[in-house]
Amino acid sequence: MKILDLFIKILKYTFVLLLTSIFLATTSLTLYFITKSTNVLEDVDEAENQKQLIVLISMDGLGSELIGQNTPFLSSQLQQTDTSFTLDMQTIKQSETMPSHISMITGLTQENHKFYLNSIDDETPPLTSETLFDYAIDNNYSYYAFLTKNKLLYLLGEKTGENILSKEEYSSEILDDIDNMVETENSKVFVFIHLRDIDSYGHTYGWNSEEQKQALRTLDNNLNILVSDFREEFDLYNRYFIFTADHGGEGIQHSNGCPACRRIPLIVVSENTPTKYELKTEVDSIYDTTCVVLDIMEDNPHRDLDCTK
Ligand SMILES: [Zn+2]
Numbered sequence: 001m002k003i004l005d006l007f008i009k010i011l012k013y014t015f016v017l018l019l020t021s022i023f024l025a026t027t028s029l030t031l032y033f034i035t036k037s038t039n040v041l042e043d044v045d046e047a048e049n050q051k052q053l054i055v056l057i058s059m060d061g062l063g064s065e066l067i068g069q070n071t072p073f074l075s076s077q078l079q080q081t082d083t084s085f086t087l088d089m090q091t092i093k094q095s096e097t098m099p100s101h102i103s104m105i106t107g108l109t110q111e112n113h114k115f116y117l118n119s120i121d122d123e124t125p126p127l128t129s130e131t132l133f134d135y136a137i138d139n140n141y142s143y144y145a146f147l148t149k150n151k152l153l154y155l156l157g158e159k160t161g162e163n164i165l166s167k168e169e170y171s172s173e174i175l176d177d178i179d180n181m182v183e184t185e186n187s188k189v190f191v192f193i194h195l196r197d198i199d200s201y202g203h204t205y206g207w208n209s210e211e212q213k214q215a216l217r218t219l220d221n222n223l224n225i226l227v228s229d230f231r232e233e234f235d236l237y238n239r240y241f242i243f244t245a246d247h248g249g250e251g252i253q254h255s256n257g258c259p260a261c262r263r264i265p266l267i268v269v270s271e272n273t274p275t276k277y278e279l280k281t282e283v284d285s286i287y288d289t290t291c292v293v294l295d296i297m298e299d300n301p302h303r304d305l306d307c308t309k
Pocket of ligand 1 (some may be wrong): 060061096097199246247
């Protein structure tokens with residue numbers, strides 16, 4: 001009898017011990033997986049909250065051949081290890097401000113965006129293609145647009161608001177406006193800036209004239225000020241500065257698709273970013289600029305654009 005009692009007792013204890021260890025094992029496993037999934041969520045959260053600033057600066061009329069001794073700031077950017085650039089990008093054959101800018105921000109060839117005018121009036125049908133401003137909204141970016149030719153308001157379509165400003169002035173006159181308007185309220189910010197200086201001096205005095213070179217030195221210095229202002233205000237952001245142009249010029253014109261009219265720069269400076277943005281080798285046309293910005297935004301859907309082909 002006693003031996004049987006003892007045996008039952010041992011059996012009972014073993015059973016309790018077994019249950020306890022199963023309970024402990026299950027609890028620790030559950031805890032492990034909960035912790036792990038929380039970490040994953042935190043990582044996702046961190047990636048989504050990564051603050052990012054993208055500034056696209058279109059310098060009207062600044063063909064690649066103007067970059068050199070009169071652009072000490074831009075030239076210094078080309079020397080930096082965190083800069084990726086080409087000076088051999090081509091604007092469209094009809095090297096004019098309106099159709100070139102439409103290619104720049106739609107990612108489409110002129111044949112596909114079908115805009116052949118260089119001016120806007122009441123009869124001009126609205127822009128039907130989506131633009132970088134639409135793609136910025138899709139990717140939860142807030143956007144700002146600063147324009148120094150009123151006709152470029154056409155690029156905004158129906159969009160209005162205090163985040164859009166057009167002033168027919170030279171860059172020196174709008175630096176403060178830009179600085180005052182752009183806010184760090186959103187963690188993702190896209191800024192488009194159009195600067196007319198070089199084009200205006202080119203039409204009046206000629207491309208490569210002394211007057212235009214002087215304007216170029218002023219513009220270059222203003223770019224330095226702009227970048228410094230953004231750097232200060234967006235100090236915790238990943239910052240990407242993209243410098244480009246709609247066309248170059250020759251004599252006092254730029255519309256005929258001459259080599260100097262079509263050759264434009266695309267300079268991408270990565271600042272405070274986890275990795276440097278590297279231009280793909282196939283980037284060679286003005287419409288590729290849209291895809292560069294979409295890449296930086298980590299835009300996901302496949303869009304049927306000429307620059308994605
Ligand atoms: Zn232009």
